[in-house]
Amino acid sequence: MSLLTLSGVAGGYGDVDIVTGINMHVDAREIVTIAGTNGAGKSTLIKAVMGYLPRLSGRIEFDGHDLRSLSTEKRAGIGISYVPQVRNIFSTLTVLENLQVVEKVADSRKRIAEMFDMFPALASRRRTQAGNLSGGERQQLAFARALMSSPRLILLDEPSAALSPALTELVFAEVRKLPATGAAVLMVEQRARQALAFSDRGYILDSGKIVLTDTGSALLANEKMAELYLGSKPVEPVQAS
Numbered sequence: 666m667s668l669l670t671l672s673g674v675a676g677g678y679g680d681v682d683i684v685t686g687i688n689m690h691v692d693a694r695e696i697v698t699i700a701g702t703n704g705a706g707k708s709t710l711i712k713a714v715m716g717y718l719p720r721l722s723g724r725i726e727f728d729g730h731d732l733r734s735l736s737t738e739k740r741a742g743i744g745i746s747y748v749p750q751v752r753n754i755f756s757t758l759t760v761l762e763n764l765q766v767v768e769k770v771a772d773s774r775k776r777i778a779e780m781f782d783m784f785p786a787l788a789s790r791r792r793t794q795a796g797n798l799s800g801g802e803r804q805q806l807a808f809a810r811a812l813m814s815s816p817r818l819i820l821l822d823e824p825s826a827a828l829s830p831a832l833t834e835l836v837f838a839e840v841r842k843l844p845a846t847g848a849a850v851l852m853v854e855q856r857a858r859q860a861l862a863f864s865d866r867g868y869i870l871d872s873g874k875i876v877l878t879d880t881g882s883a884l885l886a887n888e889k890m891a892e893l894y895l896g897s898k899p900v901e902p903v904q905a906s
């Protein structure tokens with residue numbers, strides 16, 4: 666049985682459904698990327714899993730729980746963490762305080778020490794106000810906050826948003842480490858080619874519907890679809906002769 670299963674999910678913010686007929690799953694410790702056109706409903710889909718959609722139909726199950734019967738807080742309590750695209754840290758608090766304020770952590774001091782082991786850049790900046798961190802460090806802090814509760818599923822909404830190519834590499838390297846902590850990852854990413862290269866599987870969304878799903882490598886190998894939905898191939902650097 667999958668860790669997360671969506672069956673016939675539809676929903677939106679007003680009268681009109683933004684996503685429809687969604688069937689998808691995420692297995693334990695998998696990395697799954699949702700890619701697709703702008704406005705296709707990618708972020709809407711992960712908001713549905715966390716309970717942020719005002720209108721929803723269909724079934725969402727997580728580890729045997731019917732998620733729709735649970736509040737967002739209860740979903741967090743059973744092992745789901747969500748890292749939104751913006752406002753995912755408290756800028757006026759220090760790095761350490763950002764970790765200390767995460768609620769419902771069994772042994773907060775121990776877990777903070779583990780987070781500092783996992784993210785050494787944060788350890789050395791523990792007294793720094795989070796608003797003064799670099800973009801990459803902020804994203805690491807957002808991940809560390811999400812990991813404090815030892816989740817089994819982390820929902821990431823565009824972790825590379827607003828980051829330079831170099832910082833994107835760094836943040837993606839951190840994403841790749843998440844399964845080793847026991848968490849599966851369901852991620853929305855604009856830099857879809859890069860993300861699918863290290864994802865176990867992916868779903869391509871167009872106008873609120875899944876149009877294709879396969880392993881990350883198979884989606885990248887499907888040149889026609891990749892060109893259509895994943896943007897142009899990055900230009901290879903020219904070798905000096």
Ligand SMILES: Nc1ncnc2c1ncn2[C@@H]1O[C@H](COP(=O)(O)OP(=O)(O)OP(=O)(O)O)[C@@H](O)[C@H]1O
Binds near residue numbers: 683706708
């Ligand atoms: N809070 C909201 N209230 C009303 N409509 C919304 C809300 N959030 C998103 N939408 C609309 O839902 C549609 C899908 O948005 P969503 O953010 O899920 O798309 P996306 O695929 O993640 O897009 P992008 O790649 O451009 O971020 C868009 O038309 C958007 O305007």
